[in-house]
Amino acid sequence: MDTIVAIATAPGRGGVGIVRLSGKQSVAIAENICGTLGAPRFAKFSNFRDHDDEIIDSGVVLFFPNPASFTGEDVIELQGHGSPLVLDRLCQRAISLGARMARPGEFSERAFLNNKMDLAQAEAVADLIDSSTEQAARSAMRSLQGVFSDRVNDLLTKLTELRMYVEASIDFADEEIDFLAEAAVDEQVKDLLKVVDGITSSAQQGRLLREGMSVVLAGQPNAGKSSIHNQLAGHDAAIVTEVAGTTRDVLREQIHLGGLPLRISDTAGLHDSTDLVEQEGIRRTQNEIAQADHILLVIDDNAGMTAKDEQIRADLPQHIPLTIIRNKIDKQSKSAALIEEQGETILLLSAKTGDGMALLEKYLCDSVGYHPEDEGVFIARRRHLDALARARASIDSGYHCLAGMGAGELLAEELRQAQLALGEITGTFTNEDLLDKIFSSFCIGK
Ligand SMILES: Nc1nc2c(ncn2[C@@H]2O[C@H](COP(=O)(O)OP(=O)(O)O)[C@@H](O)[C@H]2O)c(=O)[nH]1
Ligand SMILES: [Mg+2]
Known part of the structure; x- marks a missing residue:
């Protein structure tokens, strides 16, 4: 097995940056860079030197002898300053001494192959x-x-x-x-x-919990999609006006409902538009809808399910679960409700007053079978x-x-x-x- 090297800390600048080595030659390579190593698992302050003795960086070197290491092999950590350039130079130096760049996940793969953890744990x-x-x-x-x-x-x-x-x-x-x-x-x-x-x-x-769900708001212009989006997001992410065709770009927000990651997308209203920009918005809306786990078809409760709404529904991908949201119930002072009609779920709510939003959130969790109160979930x-x-x-x-x-x-x-x-x-x-x-x-x- 080759000795591998990689930057272990997140890409970018940071207070500390760590270069990790694993494999048989780790110790020899580290001694070349840092001089004598400290006792196993004890931090030792060292200068990290290039081949011509120039100091690349200084920091702490840690040695984890096999098998008591993450990978089960000899592991060295060089903890220097979090500069991408410095960390790159350290990797290059290790490579010139015989290591090779680690592949994605290779440290974890070795941990698995050396029985440090099983596959589910590595994942x-x-x-x-x-x-x-x-x-x-x-x-x-x-x-x-x-x-x-x-x-x-x-x-x-x-x-x-x-x-x-x-x-x-x-x-x-x-x-x-x-x-x-x-x-x-x-x-x-x-x-x-x-x-x-x-x-x-x-x-x-x-x-x-790992994958969450993606929900897209679709419907005619002015139905209140952006208003619902903002209510779910908890802030004014999308512009709301009474002008039809306000939303053109797809707006995405990542929120969570009691721990369930939820990606919500607000989209351009679906109708026949002659406006070039809006047409592109509608095209993007259709792409977004195609990738959703759940569609919320927003309609104006006061107008009811119009022929245009029916047309929109007929054009939506039929295999994606769909729920109808009858918005703007405040106009007729109705109360929020969740009703089942001919095997279809309909939610009555008001994005303006927020009435029914909690119902919608709970409904979304239920629809995928998520129980936030479950203890001991892995x-x-x-x-x-x-x-x-x-x-x-x-x-x-x-x-x-x-x-x-x-x-x-x-x-x-x-x-x-x-x-x-x-x-x-x-x-x-x-x-x-x-x-x-x-x-x-x-x-x-x-
Ligand atoms: N009365 C009332 N007006 C609403 C409600 N939701 C949205 N509106 C209004 O309807 C218009 C269109 O809303 P918007 O969210 O931009 O709709 P979109 O085009 O579907 O994104 C705006 O003037 C909103 O203030 C609601 O629940 N009740
Ligand atoms: Mg909008």
Whole structure:
């Protein structure tokens, strides 16, 4: 394995900047730059020198001998001043001494390969760094500490025990006693399903915390889209006037609802415009809508659902969940409400008075199944949920093999498939492609 080097601190200027080295040659390279190193894990003040002895920077050098380091290899940290130029020079110096530039996520990948953490934990490091709400950061920390992995591993243990029992029973198939029926195996399989469902529901919350949802406000000019946008954002982000066609650019705000990251986009009103600028705004609106998780179609409650509104709705992508907002209820002194009509959700509110905004916020959380009060949620990704779903499908079909035909062999095979799927979460079973895909999405230096 090569010795790798990268700037570990965020790009840009800062009080302190850190260059990190990992690998067999780290110590030799660091000694070349700093002179003698201090005791392991003790800070030592040093000058960082170039090949001609010129001082590049001065700061603290730290040595973490293997295996007690982040990567499990010899790790050196050079903590200097946070100047991108100085940090670059230090990296170049390390490279001239035999290191090579680290690939994105390579430090974390080595930590995984050296069993310092499992795959879900390595991913949690990236998610902790990227988290956009306090709740997301907390749940990333829980995954990092192994809460998610422990639950998956407990399930794996149960699965393995049951599979061993089932396989042993198959070998004794000729005996008088039917072992598969004896030990209430079907009860145990059902129990496994319950455990998978429990983990899945926590993981779903975790994925929501990580990815959030994007909501786009669409509708006719003057329906009150920008007013609702501003209410959600909590400040006057968009210009509101009674002039139709005020909003042309797509305006995006990142907010959160009880920890759920929410990207809201205010857009140009949809209608036939001859104005060149507005036409471009409408084109951009359509792009924005196509990428949304949820569309809020805003209409004027006083005018009701007009033919134009119907036309707009018909033109929207049908696969994206849509909710109708009947705005401006203050004009007729109506109260805010959430109603279901012919399988459609309609929200009555007033962006002017703010009446019904809390209802909208709660509704958005509910619509994706987010429960802000959930304790113990751990961060999770789409690929984890996918693995959980495959594990569940295998266990479920194993259950039917047993219940329907008493087919122990098939149950054992399905349990094995479930084990493989679950193993992908923690990285017990992975392939190089998956690892590449995961770690290459990390930043350099991570
Ligand atoms: N009475 C009342 N007026 C509103 C409400 N929401 C927006 N308006 C007014 O409707 C006009 C258009 O609002 P705006 O948010 O710019 O609509 P947009 O074109 O859809 O973005 C402005 O004059 C707003 O003050 C509401 O809930 N009640
Ligand atoms: Mg507007």
